[in-house]
Amino acid sequence: MFHINQNAVHCINSDCPRPYPQPWGNKFCHTCGAPLHLLDRYVPLQRLGSGGFAQIYTVWDQKTQTEKVLKVLVESSPKALELFVQEAAVLRSLRHPGVPRVEGDGYFSVEMLSATTLQNNLNPHQFRCLVMEKINGQTLEEIFEQYPQGCPQEWVFNWLVQAVEILQELHSRKIIHRDIKPSNLMLRTQPASLNKGGTKKDQLVLIDFGGAKQFSSNQFGLKASSTRLYSSGYSPPEQIAGGVIGPGADFYALGRTMIEMLTGKSLSELENPVTGEFVWRNKVNVSPQLADFLDEMIQEDVRSRPANAAIIQKRLGKISRVSPQPAIFSQIEQSFRSWFGQAKGFLSQVEDSVGQALITSAHAVGKTTFFVFKAIFNILLACLDTFWTMLLTGIGASSGAIAGFVLASGTTIDEDVTKFMSHQLPALVTTTPAISGSEFLLFAGAGLGTAWGLTLAGGFGQKRRFFVTSLMGVISYAFGWLVLQLITPHQGGEGLVGLILAGVSLLTISLGLRSHHIVHAVIAAFGTAVVFAGLIFLGLPTNIFDLLRSPGWSDIWLPVTFFGFVGVLLSFWLGVSYYLIVPGLRLLGWR
Known part of the structure; x- marks a missing residue:
């Protein structure tokens, strides 16, 4: 890294009008005259930011040929000085791998003699400095x-x-x-x-x-x-x-x-x-x-x-x-989360490394190139997040649909549901051939599975509310089922599009996204519905659920595939909304 950071030096005088860049090899700042070689050992390379009462820099230690961190006290109050001296004393007394190491001469003062100071016969300003070990890694x-x-x-x-x-x-x-x-x-x-x-x-x-x-x-x-x-x-x-x-x-x-x-x-x-x-x-x-x-x-x-x-x-x-x-499912989940986190962490590390190299090597071209690289990495992270959510949601929706079918075929709950619906919604009895409890349980299971997949993925900045989202998953898909029953003809493409619009929009609103809930719901619902409308136009069967009125295992694959594909498309359009549409609206001023 030494050859990268040798390009320029940073003046640590907080009053310097042009602290950076200083030519490598200069002993003093060409603007304010402040020393650039501290203790004839430390060369400030880059300002990292500020912390408390101090400015923080990366410095090159010419003695050990390593990078270190320099804190420079810029606050003049007695309390700030007391805390700074206290920090230096504590760190010099500690020798533990879990604490940044400070050598015995790591705390010192530097006098800043500027032209203004000399012209006005003022006392030179002292900057207190603390050099410590640089920790390479991420914060929690x-x-x-x-x-x-x-x-x-x-x-x-x-x-x-x-x-x-x-x-x-x-x-x-x-x-x-x-x-x-x-x-x-x-x-x-x-x-x-x-x-x-x-x-x-x-x-x-x-x-x-x-x-x-x-x-x-x-x-x-x-x-x-x-x-x-x-x-x-x-x-x-x-x-x-x-x-x-x-x-x-x-x-x-x-x-x-x-x-x-x-x-x-x-x-x-x-x-x-x-x-x-x-x-x-x-x-x-x-x-x-x-x-x-x-x-x-x-x-x-x-x-x-x-x-x-x-x-x-x-x-x-x-x-x-x-x-x-x-448990085995917890291990699988944590393995997926570990892989996903490692991938994001790796991309972030590479982004930071490339950005650092470009910024320090060439400012004009470097900034433009850095912006391009950063945009590429952000796109990759967005794709990872969206793909992960699509995968879990598709699996969750299909698994939920299968669970609903098993519940209907292995118990008598579907008969109880059929009787209850017939009494509570008598209008459906006259408008549909028969109310299917198996079909209702299939929808409820698919809604629950879709909600769990979305929440488990944790993407798009959502608040992970398992209970609320699970409940709304069942309610939203049940409402979609009701829409399907009320649309005539029941086996037409309008019914499938209607249930998607109803179910997806309600589920999206309940996800606990940070903002722009209506925008996410509209994009996800209409995007998914448009894709299915196109598939129906190309010949997708529209009697997907009529087979369930006499359910058998040979007939379940089509509804399961349907709900799994709905979950995948829902996640895809949420990614488009979260990473493209909403940022665009924020750019236009819609907060």
Whole structure:
């Protein structure tokens, strides 16, 4: 990477009007005169962003021939300086693979002598600098965005175990982090892949020690913190109120972080907006032992949380021994989700690598090329998401239809349904040859299977509401069946088109998509219906369901294929709507 980053240097003076690019080899900035070789060792290469009171850069360490991270304090308040010095002291004292390494001379000051300073006889401005190890990998926040359906339990359990090991090291030195959240937890991974996200190859690293603080083991002698630092949703009540905090604050934040990674839902989505109650266990399939322990970690009363990291490690050891092996269907699901997540993670990694190389090599051409590459990768990710949803929805719809047929042929429920419908909807008796309970059960099963497939895929930014979507899947397809009965002639193509429009639109509205619900419903329903209208015009049989009035296994393949194809087309048009139509509407100002 050295030959890539040697092209230009970045000035770290926050007052410099043209900090980048500086020619490689210059000792001082050609615009403001600030030094570009820090301690005759570190050369700033690129500004990464800002964090708290500091600007963050990538620097080249000429001594070790490696890239590192430089934090430069730009806030002049005494409190900002106190926190920055505190972070430097904490990191220099720690030697743990789960904490970024800082060498003994990694904290230093640099004087900035600019022309304005000299002309006005002002004292030179000092910039405090902290150089630390650069962690290559993804944050849990980035992984969270790749897995809207939630991460597998074994991944989260492994991260929890590693995080507790780090906290045990910190707390043994009387240090609390005070700002644990997904963006401050990284996986030290190889650039090529995510390594399945939860294996021992991925070392969890706790970063951003800007809020770290010493605490006393004598709880009676503790005083409230003079600095009210907290992250909404993750920090415990005593920290938000500016009260006395200890190791329990880190346990609370870690527990909330792991729950967020398990469910794939933001903490605000898990809180009842009226009562403020935190409800998450019904959003994910997780072992009761782990769920109970996470609930214990996030208790509002600090005395109800685990007292120290050693206790947590013992509890996690017991949970690991009693955790049952996942069922075969769960293993299949997690294998698919793992493959899908790896593919998205790999594409994101490649996108970042290519973008980094292009931006640093040639600005004018690089930006255009980067935009093209980014567009291509976004298209690939959208295709992956859509294909995954089409696959699961098609399988779910076909399986649900088969289950409905088995229920009708193996029990007497279809007869009870027929009698009930005949009494409740007497008008149908005069307009149709006979009401078929088998046909109704087939529709209900297909609706349930389609809803489960869509929700299990978790695509298109949807909220995974299994119960609501399953219920609406049955209702929407039942309504489609009713539309089919009322359209005359019953065996015509109009009936098939009508049931698709009714069933698909109602199901799409209930999916829990983030916005533009009507747009998604219209595109999905009309897109699917138009395709079937074309197939009917080309000769698709329209008496698909008439065969079920005397059901037999030889007749089931046609309805099952029909519902499976409806599920596939529904998912396809949802992908078109989510990735093309809705972004276009947002671009035109329709929020």
